[in-house]
Amino acid sequence: MNETLYSILMNKVVLSLIITFILTEITKLSIDLWKTKKLIFANLFHGGGMPSSHSSLVSALTFSILFNQGFSILWLAVFIFSLVVVRDSFGVRKHAGEQAKVLNILLKDQKILKNMDAKLRNKLSKTKLQEHIGHKPIETVIGVIFGLIISLIIVKSSLIP
Secondary structure (H helix, E strand, O other): OOHHHHHHHOOHHHHHHHHHHHHHHHHHHHHHHHHHOOOOHHHHHOOOOOOOHHHHHHHHHHHHHHHHHOOOHHHHHHHHHHHHHHHHHHOHHHHHHHHHHHHHHHHHOHHHHHOOOHHHHHHHHOOOOOOOOOOOHHHHHHHHHHHHHHHHHHHHOOOOO
């Protein structure tokens, strides 16, 4: 492996992000398996679920920089960015999911569909919008905690140079 790639991958901030993402997704799959008794890999590509990957990643980034470099302009910029992402994960995205539920109900209503152009009616009758794209606040909080704990372990670890 070339030296530049090695130094990037062994950077404690980058390593925190990679490990946080992997552990968050494994946890999400495990929780889904426990709830449904089925291992559904497709859920890795859908939004929502426990814990929030968005929240865990941005908090890992924020805390890794804080633990590695202390308070700085970079940390402040990342912190503000993280607040926006975390807020979006249980705000805008959650509301979009709720709107998708309503639209899916409307798309099943034959009275509404019959007044549409045949091409559009055919397309919409086969459409199902993804409803679970946001997070409950607890999923977001647990994601932030994941990012905090994992970044603390990685950055403060003496096993990684």
